[in-house]
Amino acid sequence: LAKTTQPISMDSYEGQEVNITCSHNNIATNDYITWYQQFPSQGPRFIIQGYKTKVTNEVASLFIPADRKSSTLSLPRVSLSDTAVYYCLVGNNDMRFGAGTRLTVKP
């Protein structure tokens, strides 16, 4: 299983772009990179998934360099409601959740 490393916490302000980087040096050829968001007292919610280059949806963008040893989740113009824990997972049919990154958005 590819191990992931991401910052424990990050602070931001409303309206800013937030980038959360995840390191996964031993990612395997068939591994996908998946990000989840979790609010207090709720189950995690799928945000975005990618294999290489860039993926964008209505919520976020995911940037993956050519070597795939890291990935960056980009949240455009965050609001207070984006305060949550964000998990980076790497794998294929064998995901493991780490401790995640606690993002706090301030007014």
Add this chain to the structure above:
Amino acid sequence: DAEITQSPRHKITETGRQVTLACHQTWNHNNMFWYRQDLGHGLRLLHYSYGVQDTNKGEVSDGYSVSRSNTEDLPLTLESAASSQTSVYFCASSESGGASYNEQFFGPGTRLTVL
């Protein structure tokens, strides 16, 4: 709308009792999962199933069991509850195969307290 539900949402039990937590999904997903989450930590996989009659142990399975008799349900049983099993339990489901496996849909969670 399709959904995934868990019951009960809160449960208090005593050490040594058998407890069963229910998970029901209406997406017709083949894959179902059980996780526990302790305060301030990520989720740890307990058991998972790829289809009816299929069950597999996750990274933390001791003291827990599951059975899959139909597509919609994956009940989690604590054979003899221990205080160390006080936690929040999440059930999830996903479609089969590759990238679809990684898009898991989570239930609202069950908060279990073992006294």
